[in-house]
Amino acid sequence: MEPEKNSRRGLKLCCIITTLVVFIVVVVFVILFFTILKPKQAKVITQSVTLEHIKWVPLPFHLNVTLGVTVTVENPNHGSFKFQNSTAYATYRGVEAASAPIEADTIPARANHDISTTVLVVADKLVSNPDFGADLASGCINFTTSVTLHGKVTALKFLKTKATVYGSCDVSLYYLAENLTSVCWSSIKY
Ligand SMILES: *[C@@H]1O[C@H](CO)[C@@H](O)[C@H](O)[C@H]1NC(C)=O
Ligand SMILES: *[C@@H]1O[C@H](CO)[C@@H](O)[C@H](O)[C@H]1NC(C)=O
Ligand SMILES: *[C@@H]1O[C@H](CO)[C@@H](O)[C@H](O)[C@H]1NC(C)=O
Ligand SMILES: *[C@@H]1O[C@H](CO)[C@@H](O)[C@H](O)[C@H]1NC(C)=O
Numbered sequence: 001m002e003p004e005k006n007s008r009r010g011l012k013l014c015c016i017i018t019t020l021v022v023f024i025v026v027v028v029f030v031i032l033f034f035t036i037l038k039p040k041q042a043k044v045i046t047q048s049v050t051l052e053h054i055k056w057v058p059l060p061f062h063l064n065v066t067l068g069v070t071v072t073v074e075n076p077n078h079g080s081f082k083f084q085n086s087t088a089y090a091t092y093r094g095v096e097a098a099s100a101p102i103e104a105d106t107i108p109a110r111a112n113h114d115i116s117t118t119v120l121v122v123a124d125k126l127v128s129n130p131d132f133g134a135d136l137a138s139g140c141i142n143f144t145t146s147v148t149l150h151g152k153v154t155a156l157k158f159l160k161t162k163a164t165v166y167g168s169c170d171v172s173l174y175y176l177a178e179n180l181t182s183v184c185w186s187s188i189k190y
Contacts, residue, residue, distance in 0.1 A: 033159075042081055042153065044186035045112060046072040047167045049145055051180045052118055054173075061136070063123035063175060069100075069145050070116035071167045071186065073107055079155040081107040081163070083115070088147045090119045090171075093131055097121050097143065119145065136175075143171045145182075164189045 053066040069088045075081040086102040098121040107113040121143065126132050135141045146168040153161045169184040 040076045041190075042076065042107075042163060042165070042188055043074040044071060044165060044167060044188065045074045046070075047169060047184040047186050049169045049171050049180065049182040049184070051173070051178070054175065054178050056123075056175055061124075061127065065121045065123065065173060065175070067119045067121065067143070067145060067171065067180075068116065069119060069147060069169075070114055071147055071149070071165065072112055072114050073149075073165060074112045075107040075153070076110060077153050077155060078109050079153055079159070080109055081151055081153050083107075083149045083151040083165075086147065086149050088117045088119055088145060090121050091144045091146070092121075092126050092141070093129060095129065097123075097126060102147065102149070115147075115149065139174055139176045141173045141175060143173060145169045145171060161190060 048068075048070050050068040050070070051065070052068045054064070056063040067090060073081070083102075083105050085104045088100045088102055089096055090098045098119045100117045100119040102115060102117045105113070105115060123132075123141070126141075132141075147165070148167075149165040151163050151165065153163055155161075165186070165188050167184065167186040169182045171180055171182045173180045
C-alpha cells in the first residue's frame, strides 16, 4: 500500500513541476513576444519630390523633367524590413506619364532608411492631352507621383509580418521658373 501511494505522490509532484515549468516558459515567451519581439508599426517619416533636372525648348515644344522621389521609412523593429522590387509612377491628369523601378532593399533593425528613385517625364508624350496646352500656358503642370512598397518585417526567423507602404505626392511643376512644390501623403498597411 505505502510504496504505491509514494509513487503516485511522486507522479503528482512531477506533473505539477512540469506544468509549472511549461507555464513559466509560456509566460516568458508571451512577455518577450509582446515587448521586444512584437512587430512594431513602421513609419514613413518623410517623403519628398525634388527637381533633379529640367530641360525644355519652346519650338517645337519639348520638355524633359527628371523628378527625384524619396521615401524615408523608419523601422522600429528588432528585425529587418525587407522590400520587394517595385515601381514609382508619375501620372498627369490621371494618365501614366512615366515610371521608374525601385530595387528590392532591406531596412536594418531600428533604423531609418531612404528609398529613392528618379522618374524621367518626357512631356512630348503629354502634348496629345487636351488640357496640356492650357497647363503649359499657365506655366504650371501638375503631376502625381506614387510609390507602393510591399515588404515583410522579420522579428525572429519565424515571426514575419507583411507590410505595405503607400506614398503619393501632388507635384506642381513651374517649368518657366524651373522649380516645383509638392504635397505628400503616406500610409502603411499591415
Ligand atoms: C528628352 O529625353 C529624351 C529621352 O531621353 C531624349 O531623346 C530627348 O532628346 C530629350 N529632349 C530634350 C529637350 O532634352
Ligand atoms: C529585382 O530587380 C533586380 C534589378 O532589376 C533584378 O536583378 C532582380 O532579379 C529582381 N528581383 C525580383 C524578385 O524580381
Ligand atoms: C495644380 O496644383 C495646384 C496646387 O495644388 C493648384 O492650385 C492648381 O489649381 C492646379 N492646376 C491645375 C491646372 O489643376
Ligand atoms: C517657384 O517659382 C514660382 C514662380 O516664379 C514662385 O512663385 C515660387 O515661389 C517658386 N517656388 C519655390 C519653391 O521656389
